[in-house]
Amino acid sequence: MSVGLLYLIVAVIGIVLAAFAYYKNRGSGVAIFVSFTLLEIVIMAIIGVINGVLGTPNAMVGRLFMTFSGSYGFLAFAAICGGFYIAGPLCGYIIRKPGAATIAETMNGVAQVLxxxxxxxxxxxxxxxxxxxxxxxxxxxxxxxxxxAVLALSGALAPLLQQIPEVYFFGVGDMGISxxxxxxxxxxxSGAVYAIILVKPIAHGLAKAGVLRGTAIAKDQADLRVAAQQRA
Amino acid sequence: MKRSNAFQFHSGTSIFHRLDPLSKLAWLIGVSLLAFGAYIAWIQIIISAIVLMTALALAQLRPLEIIRSTWPFIVACLSFFIIQSLTLPGTHVAFTIGSLRIYVESADYALASALRIYTIILSSMVFVRTTDPRDLAIALVTQMHLPYRIAYAFFIALRIVPTIESEIKIIRAAHAVRGVVKSRSVVGRIGEMKRYAMPLLVGSLRRASMMVMSMEGRAFGAYPQRSFVDAPHAGPLGIALMTVTLAAVVAWYAALMLGFVHAIYVFAPA
Structure with a gap:
């Protein structure tokens, strides 16, 4: 089996997973296109752009890291890649609407290019x-x-299709299937670990600071606080 | 000029300043695609020279300004070049330094790799320095038909980015006042990043939410469409730039696919 075939299978898996998610949510009341409030869009933009701007020096360090580590560089760099995927799971967790992670990560990409x-x-x-x-x-x-567990899944799935363009541009396809x-x-x-470690503390910290008012996580946290007060 | 100000819009009258944002975005994408096409030094030298000439002549950036703004990247690219030249294998010895052999193939690949990175960084700098984020947001709405609320949110985020550096300084000063010592070690700096990330995000989101409240108070988003008084549009120069860029990318990848040019260095034996 060639590396090209491997990534074709990976791409097919990605498409099958997307189709599975679509059919699972069809008729369950979850709309595919949900409108976002202006505040939600701004939150996605801020998190995506800050993660993107901070990601650029990391990418530079990553390139140096790859250079020093020779053929194992791409593998070693893969271990810290989770940091680049954090904007998606974080925005998904805060806003809790379909497309939040996609928009945040796309803005992250634009910010990195700029x-x-x-x-x-x-x-x-x-x-x-x-x-x-x-x-x-x-x-x-x-x-x-x-x-x-859901956050870990979100972080773990992030690189599934993302690795395909990287393999082409970095030319690591010749390194073999394994x-x-x-x-x-x-x-x-790495994506799962970063999501587990960072997403909840950051999201809850921001909600506690009062800067996420009007978002799903802020409502969730407020409900939890009321329930705790009623119990006390 | 500090490097922190390098990737930030500066108003001017250069040809690139007068071009519409989307023509320049197409140029930026084109440069990136051209640079990633092949790992051969002579090709990367040509692409780098073109981008440098664009920065100097069309964007009117001063040479000293470019060097001062991108010196950390220059150092990093030089490191790539030296390390890869010394470590990559090859068959044809170019010269020796003591017992160390420098191969033609490895030096060629290393130079191509380093120049490619610098070309991309320089092209991004040219774009950001000559493009007003507001014009970019408007162009995304009027020319690319992106929902204007998304484009404006992105514009808000871009406006906040240049303030990040000063924000970090304020946070650092606040920590210092409270007795937190600035760390010099790598581990310490990672710890610092963790300490700075939260106040930075909170500060940025707080300022953004104030802007949102102000915008919504003025009925922003009341209508599905929005009109602009001074929307940028692609003029003849912009169309010419896009055409030339597209033609270069198509010709370049066609040459690679048809085998007129090799994607990696092929050293012809004597």
Missing amino acids: SGNPNGIMVLAAGFLQGFMSDLGFAFYGYKRWTL YNLLALIIRMV
Whole structure:
């Protein structure tokens, strides 16, 4: 089996997962296109852009890291890739509407292009794909479950399609199937770990600071506080 | 000029300043696609030279300004070049430094790789320095038919980005006043990042939500469509730039696919 076939299978898996999420949510009351409030759009933009701007120096460090580590560089870099995927699961968790992760990650990609990311225009496509796959993690549960496991799934799915343009641009397709598969697995684990460690503390911290008023997580947190007060 | 100000719009009268944002965006995408086409030094030298000439002549950036703004990237690219030249394998020895052999193929690949990164960074700088974020937001709505609320949200986010550096300084000063010592080690700096990230996000979101309230108070978003008094549009120069960029990308990838040019260095034996 060639590496091209491997990524064709990966792409098919991505499409099948998207179709599965669509059919699972069809008729369950979850609309595919939900309108966002202006505040929600701004939250997605701010988180996406800040993550993107901070991602550019990280990408530079990553390139140096890859250079120092020779052929294992791509694998080593894969371990810290989760940091690049965080905007999707974070916005998905805060806004809790279909498309939030996709929009945030696309804005992340645009911000990276504008701030001089050394990986160029490829990050734009990568941003959209990782956001779309992050969204699927939440879509599998109808945008109704917000546990650490769902966040981990969202983070883990992010690199599934995103790795395809990167493999082409970095030319690591020649490194063989096991190398590419290992890189994908490391990225998925990294995405899950980063999502588990960072998303909830950041989202709850922001909600506590009062800057997420009007979002789903703020309502959720307010309900929890009222319930706790009633119990006390 | 500080590097933090490099990737930020500066008003001017250069040809690139007068071009519409989407023509320049097409140019930026084109440069990126051209640069990623092949890992051969001579090709990357040509692309880099074209982008540098564009920065100097069409965007009217001063050479010293470019160097001062991008010196960390220049250092990083030089590091790539040196490390890859020393470590990558090859078959034809170009020269030796003591017992160390520098191969023609590895030096060629390393130069191409380093120049490619710098070209992309420089092209991004040219775009950002000559494009008003407000014009970009309007162009996304009028020319690319993006929903205007999304375009404006992106505009708000872009306006907040240049203030991040000063925001970090304020947070650092506030921490210092309370006795938190600035760390010099890598681990310490990662810890600092964690300490800064939350106040930075909170501050940015707070300012953004104030803007949103102000905008909604003025009935922003009341209608599905929005009109603009001074919407940018692609003029003859912009259309020419897009045509030339598109033609270059198509010709370049056609040459690669048809085998007229090799994507990686092929050293012809003597």
